Amino acid sequence: VTTYIMCIYSSPHDKNQAWVPKIVVVLSFSLACFAVLLLPLDVANRADPDILGSLGGGIDLALVWQICLLAIIVMVLLVIPFCIFYYEAMDPDAKCGGLGQIPAAIGYSLVLCVIFVAILCALWFTVGYTDIKYTAYSAVMLPAAAANATNPECTLCMKDSDQHLHIQVSIAVYAIALFALLGWVFLAVFGGVGMTALPLDLIMNWVHRPRPISLTEYARTKEKLGTVCRRMTEKGMIIEEEQRKQGNKITKKLSMKVNDFKNDVLRLEATFKRLEKSYKNKGESPWWGFFKLLL
Known part of the structure; x- marks a missing residue:
């Protein structure tokens, strides 16, 4: 299913190439599906409380859960960041091909991983335990004579007391919990931003929706877009010349210029399509238009 979804939404220009990001996408979707489908499997595998000595399905799903969730952590912390940094640093004109992108991608990925490991170790060594409150019961069997003297109704004296069970959590479980907490924080932040931005985008799409124009206005606007296009072509040639002077090394300043140029191109294409x-x-x-406004 994940392969089918990837094939549907992949670009036709990526046919028979870019296999690494495709594999990463398939693995990411697969791990997400595994994490969802493990829950009903865990329920079906549990032991039946009505049957004495029941072992359920016999699958050690605690281990399966840890493997699946740790694989998600590795994918999010190492594999996906490496691919993002690798393809962001791609330069089609570079003489060394894609080898020059590997050190930068590895460096940025390791920085991200070191930050997470440092936070994990600091928290695990300080508060990496759990305190479970429970009630402890103790019982003492009394002789019949003593029982009749203290409490004629029973020969078993019980006492209860509140206790705390101090358990050190394993590093794997703590890493999963910390990663889940970070995931919920990012989901709350970006989900809230998305829920706020979506209605605003729909309203602005309705305000700036394409409206019928005359041939004169069409020709005048198209001429203006042609002027902007020529300026952007000159700007692109300047950026390309600057890159050649730097020996095809993409600095941070040059990368920002390239990204701004790409955004300008996308905006120009959107304006032309609207025209x-x-x-x-x-x-x-x-x-x-009214449907988007009502949404």
Whole structure:
């Protein structure tokens, strides 16, 4: 299923190439599915309390859970960051191919991993334990004569007291718990931002929706876009020349210029598509615009 989803949403330009990111995507989706499907499997595998000595399915799912969750941690902390940093540093004009991107990708990935390990070790050595409150019961069998003297109704004297069970959590379980906590924090932050930004984007899409324009306005706007396109072409040539002067080394300043240039290109393409839709398609359907506004 994950392979099928990846094939549907992959770009046609990536056909028969870029196998590493495709494998990473398939593994990521697979691990996410495993984490979800392990819960019903765990329920089905549990021992039946009505049957004495029942072992359930006999699968050590505690170990399976740890393997699955630790694999997710490795994927998120090492594999995915390495791929992101590796492909962000890609330079098609580089003479050494993709080998020059590996040291930077490994360095950034190790920095991220070291930060997580440092936080994990600091917390595990200080508060890496759990205190479980429980009630301890103690019973003493008394002789019949003594029982009749103290409590004629029973020969068993019981006492209870509140106790604390101090357990040191394993480093693997603590790493999983810490990673889950960080995941919930990021989900709350970015999920909240997304839930806030989505209605605003829909409203702005309705405000700036493509509307019917005349041929004169279409030609005038297209001429302006052509002027902007020529300026961006010159800007791209300047960036390319600057990169050649630096010996094809992508510095942070140059990388920011390239990213800004890419964003400008995307905005220009979006403006051109909106212009074409306004003239050739007579604008966007008003029903679709009002539907997005109501959402």
